[in-house]
Amino acid sequence: MERPTISPEHLQEAAENLSTIRDFIRFGVSALRQHDAHLGQGTEDYFAESSALVLQTLSLEWSADSEILDAKLLPSEKVEFLSLLERRINDRIPTSYLLNLAYFFNKPFYVDERVLIPRSPIAELIEQRFAPYCLDENGQMREALNNLPENAKPKTPQRILDMCTGSGCIAVALAYAYPDAEVDATDISKEALEVASINVEHHNKQYQVALLESDLFAKIPAENQYDLIVSNPPYVDAEDMADLPEEFLHEPELALAAGQDGLDLVRKMLAQAADYLTEDGLIVIEVGNSEWAMCQNFNTIDFNWLTFQKGGSGIFALTAEQCRRYRKLFEQQQA
Secondary structure, three states, X not given: OOOOOOOHHHHHHHHXXXXXXXXXXXXXXXXXXHOOXXXXXXXXXXXXXXXXXXXXXXXXXXXXXXXXXXXXXXHHHHHHHHHHHHHHHHOOOOHHHHHOOEEEOOEEEOOOOOOOOOOOOHHHHHHOOOOOXXXXXXXXXXXXXXXXXOOOOOOOOOEEEEEOOOXXXXXXXXXXXXXXXXXXXXXXXXXXXHHHHHHHXXXXXXXXXXXXXXXXXXXXXXXXXXXXXXXOOOOEOHHHHHOOOHHHHHOOHHHOEOOOOOOHHHHHHHHHHHHHEEEEEEEEEEOHHHHHHHHHHOOOOOOEEOOOOOOOOOEEEEEHHHHHHOHHHHHHHHO
């Protein structure tokens, strides 16, 4: 079935008859809905998507004051917005790539087609400072309802690893959350690390975040011991890869695909995690829709599946003690 596209005539009609920011946001919402634009890459509703396109075109904050909504667009601004909307609908290019901008942890990040668009619920865990397992940057325990295990000897993480960093958004967010911690961020993709470097420098975290090209743990020195390892690795299984909406095909396949059941990388990570965690360390891994495969393949392991107030699932945590206890099983699964 041919997907619906927006016609030049429809766009011209909008340019001639609409005038205010409010008008164009409304037009964008209707057009995105009518033409079945797929959401889920940083925005969750058509209003947010259309607002981002209009407001960014006008160099305005995404949380612009409602009083400004009745301001009129210049003809050149109309052309710029409608051109972006046309590419969003007809070429199915995600909004974040059109704008080279995505928000994570309430911070702006540069993104392009070399990296996945940030959208991980891990941001909520960072906001909570991984309580009740970890203390915050001031040595205090925050309140959190997330199903993370409790820790008899909680502490503020001093050394943190973000594996499969992509745009670097998780690493930068961790650096903001724990300003005294050393954060290492790894990725197998040189191109992704180029984008991560842009973001690390933009947020002035280059003194705190070290970027490293590595296939998982391969090039991480054996003496590196982490209090906290966080990873949002590729985890899309073969069936889901074959069924992805067109918008997702603009994202790098290397950042999405992970074999038949989506666990190719996770198996390798779990087999080696115990070697890189401190005695009371914690590892948090996102597996998304491959949660079912985790439960099927590792049905004797009591993973801590985390819960989120802002929505999201498919993220588990294991303590260093659990990683040591189940090491043999993880190694067998990897074989």
